[in-house]
Amino acid sequence: KEVELKYRLMTAADAVSMARCMYRSYGYSYGNDFVYYPEKVKELIKSRLLHSCVVFNPEGELVGHLAMMLDSPDAKVGETGMAVVDPRYRGHGIFKKTKLFLVDYAKKNNMAGIYSEAVAVHPYTQKGNISLGAHETGFLIGFTPSTMFFKKIEKQQRTKRQTTVLFYLKLADDExxxxxxxxxxxxxxxxxxxxxxxxxxxxxxxxxxxxxxxxxxxxxxxxxxxxxxxxxxxxxxxxxxxxxxxxxxxxxxxxxxxxxxxxxxxxxxxxxxxxxxxxxxxxxxxxxxxxxxxxxxxxxxxxxxxxxxxxxxxxxxxxxxxxxxxxxxxxxxxxx
CATH class of the missing domain: 3.40.630 (Aminopeptidase)
Structure with missing residues (x-):
């Protein structure tokens, strides 16, 4: 059934809840291990290099997250990643809604676009990007380590590194x-x-x-x-x-x-x-x-x-x- 979820910008106070959500979905298999260290996440937020959309259920539990990473505080493009949806809440369109939240946020901050790496072990993230108007700009062969595992999506652990798809969503453009x-x-x-x-x-x-x-x-x-x-x-x-x-x-x-x-x-x-x-x-x-x-x-x-x-x-x-x-x-x- 449909659940009322709340979407907002992440603050440093959410770092512990985000780490717990990552663990529920990936265990300790996620490639960028800093997501499991709240102090590192807090530092990135305070330095304006990490801007995330977080999702909460009616009980106030963090059940979804999508980050936008910047190379510098005034960067013209951001990289979305660290997408996670609590296995209990898959099928509610959370990924698309968090991406739309960050697209709106990037537009308000006069950014040129958003790029991301979508995993190629399943079609869901790619379909989500395409439905938002993003387009493929490349393929990173072997980008994802074999240790990364999606609970309740993949049936067994992989033995080889996996490919990701580069996507870019244009927000503004000059010749x-x-x-x-x-x-x-x-x-x-x-x-x-x-x-x-x-x-x-x-x-x-x-x-x-x-x-x-x-x-x-x-x-x-x-x-x-x-x-x-x-x-x-x-x-x-x-x-x-x-x-x-x-x-x-x-x-x-x-x-x-x-x-x-x-x-x-x-x-x-x-x-x-x-x-x-x-x-x-x-x-x-x-x-x-x-x-x-x-x-x-x-x-x-x-x-x-x-x-x-x-x-x-x-x-x-x-x-x-x-x-x-x-x-x-x-x-x-x-x-x-």
Missing amino acids: KKVCPPFHHKAMIKKIYEMSELNRKIEKAEHNVLKDIDEKSQVDVKVQTEPGRAFMRVSQFGKDVVELIGFRLRELCLQKIDCIYIDLPLSHPMTQQICAPLEMMGFFFAGIIPEMFDGDVLRLQYLNNVDIDFEKVTVVSDFGKELFDYVVKAHERELSV
């Missing part, structure tokens, strides 16, 4: 110039068209190297528990490919399973270094609009990870086309 690698241009253009993003695709000049510094800057963020690492080129230099290769070797020696690198599509160097990075073993993942003051091209690297592509669930026709593109890019990487 931007982008320089995608030539061999990925057609697919990137199609992703922009599907998401109704106004982008002008340009070709990089051949002498782009003469206008950049000697030294590059590559930022690295490691998530040890789920076995993931994220690299970001924040400054291009003439040594960028060499530096990325060095960082990649370090992460592989740390036995990080999945390694991602974000390249700014506004910079012409991205067009030129994509192929050398693919020779290292990186392959196409997708794009994330407005990620760091502009769109990024995300490449991915699997560190001896075995993936069962037959168990990936993809809902939409375009999603299936994009997934096939990513799988073929992975196959090309294996043949190098």
Whole structure:
């Protein structure tokens, strides 16, 4: 039967109740383990990097949660995640309502959009995103560790890492110039068209190297528990490919399973270094609009990870086309 539920913005006082709700749904299997530590959650809320919608039943018990994470307090896009619904309250449309709550909140704060990673072990989260107007922009192969388990959705524990689908929901848009690698241009253009993003695709000049510094800057963020690492080129230099290769070797020696690198599509160097990075073993993942003051091209690297592509669930026709593109890019990487 229909239950009257209350939706509101999360406060630091809700951190313990949220951790309990996460445990009821996932046990201790959730990839980002900070969700089980209320003090860490409180700190993120106070620093304005975590904005969540929480759901309460008539008894005042927290039974649902969806977070929007920001890279900085003034970021133009947020990442929604940490979606949880108490198993007793599934089937009440809670995910969609929490997402709508955060969409409205993001609009009021003049944000450009919201992106998220939807699991591909079941269709429900993907369907929820699509019903809100979000579109697929990529696939992160092996993003979710095998230890993550959905109570009352999955019948048995998985043995291999699982894939997630990148979704982007546009809230506002301005025309931007982008320089995608030539061999990925057609697919990137199609992703922009599907998401109704106004982008002008340009070709990089051949002498782009003469206008950049000697030294590059590559930022690295490691998530040890789920076995993931994220690299970001924040400054291009003439040594960028060499530096990325060095960082990649370090992460592989740390036995990080999945390694991602974000390249700014506004910079012409991205067009030129994509192929050398693919020779290292990186392959196409997708794009994330407005990620760091502009769109990024995300490449991915699997560190001896075995993936069962037959168990990936993809809902939409375009999603299936994009997934096939990513799988073929992975196959090309294996043949190098």
